[in-house]
């Protein structure tokens with residue numbers, strides 16, 4: 001085998017040399033040298049051809065890898081037409097790929113497989129068991145380029161690709177730098193698409209994950225699973241689906257820290273993204289998974305008390321965001337369509353460090369508030385640094401934590417002015433600071449004072465009747 005490789009390499013070098021020679025100007029006229037070279041090459045090619053014809057041709061099944069790091073599943077007998085079950089064949093390819101001795105280590109004891117690839121050869125494979133790596137502690141590998149479909153007897157709690165520990169390895173992290181790329185994963189309403197447990201730096205890129213009934217992608221523990229440029233939907237639809245009411249499942253569940261979902265479309269599922277770990281970032285996500293009116297949620301932040309999530313540049317299409325007791329949450333530069341709104345849900349009444357700024361909302365004119373509170377469990381009482389401001393709305397009611405109110409004198413003298421800001425302010429009965437101005441008409445020079453802010457109703461009074469315009473600026 002080694003000799004053959006050296007010969008192939010040598011003959012390639014000679015061909016390359018001959019090619020370069022024929023085009024190099026100083027060699028143009030050196031005819032004899034050129035002829036010599038061509039003759040040498042001829043001899044070499046013949047000897048190589050001989051060697052090839054006499055040596056047994058390598059069987060693709062016994063040596064599917066050849067000299068490269070690419071493992072073709074079709075070489076292992078997997079059926080790319082999707083008729084026969086290919087579980088065993090693909091698992092053999094996976095097993096060979098990860099048993100490579102590797103090239104040093106990545107994080108701690110994770111073997112660096114040097115970029116081996118399990119190539120699905122553009123086929124559609126039926127599998128009846130999850131594709132699980134036979135050993136943990138491997139990294140730098142890719143599975144790519146084809147479709148996996150769960151068969152009728154696929155376990156309903158399984159995942160088509162399962163990056164979990166096959167044995168009790170006791171490793172701090174199971175896998176590192178595994179890339180799942182250019183894959184269509186069809187869970188056939190039996191289980192989920194991809195599971196990533198306690199892994200580092202996993203890339204899920206350009207995947208189309210459908211027909212899951214649990215989770216499209218489930219991430220637990222570990223760090224830095226980056227889900228990019230992908231499409232997830234339980235049902236294959238382009239919106240306005242007659243079965244939308246019964247959509248179930250969760251497209252992406254991040255039960256770990258430091259992950260990112262970037263440029264992803266979620267086109268059907270009861271919940272688009274469920275976050276139960278901190279420091280995750282969501283950017284460029286389009287959720288039209290299930291309308292809020294039908295009970296769906298675009299992004300559910302179930303991390304009461306420590307949220308630490310950024311949601312930016314995203315598109316909420318008839319389905320919104322729910323955040324339980326948000327602590328450090330940033331939502332900006334996003335577009336909410338179809339009466340979609342943000343719901344802050346009180347668990348223990350905490351909302352601290354929340355920025356909801358610079359978003360656009362568009363609705364049907366029913367007066368739906370852009371940000372709403374769910375205080376059924378308890379009232380929000382522990383509120384600090386919550387800023388809801390600079391959002392704009394069409395056909396919806398803007399809510400904010402900062403509001404300006406005015407009251408103009410209507411040709412009448414008065415001693416008391418009440419400005420009710422409940423329509424504009426997010427939190428009921430909460431005024432932290434008030435600035436007000438009283439502009440008196442004529443020669444009047446009254447004494448005046450801020451008298452009351454209870455229930456978000458700002459009351460200014462003067463000692464004598466006066467024709468005055470009042471402006472108040474309130475911060476919650």
Ligand SMILES: *[C@@H]1O[C@H](CO)[C@@H](O)[C@H](O)[C@H]1NC(C)=O
Nearest residue numbers: 077078079080081083084085
């Ligand atoms: C499918 O399985 C049948 C029966 O084992 C076999 O004859 C056939 O060659 C297989 N087809 C493919 C494409 O592997």
Ligand SMILES: *[C@@H]1O[C@H](CO)[C@@H](O)[C@H](O)[C@H]1NC(C)=O
Nearest residue numbers: 408409439440441467468469
């Ligand atoms: C109060 O506001 C009205 C409307 O802007 C204006 O016409 C009027 O002059 C103002 N009055 C005073 C006293 O500034």
Ligand SMILES: *[C@@H]1O[C@H](CO)[C@@H](O)[C@H](O)[C@H]1NC(C)=O
Nearest residue numbers: 451452453454455456457459
């Ligand atoms: C402020 O207004 C509320 C509601 O109208 C009232 O119950 C309360 O007594 C007022 N407080 C003062 C200091 O006037």
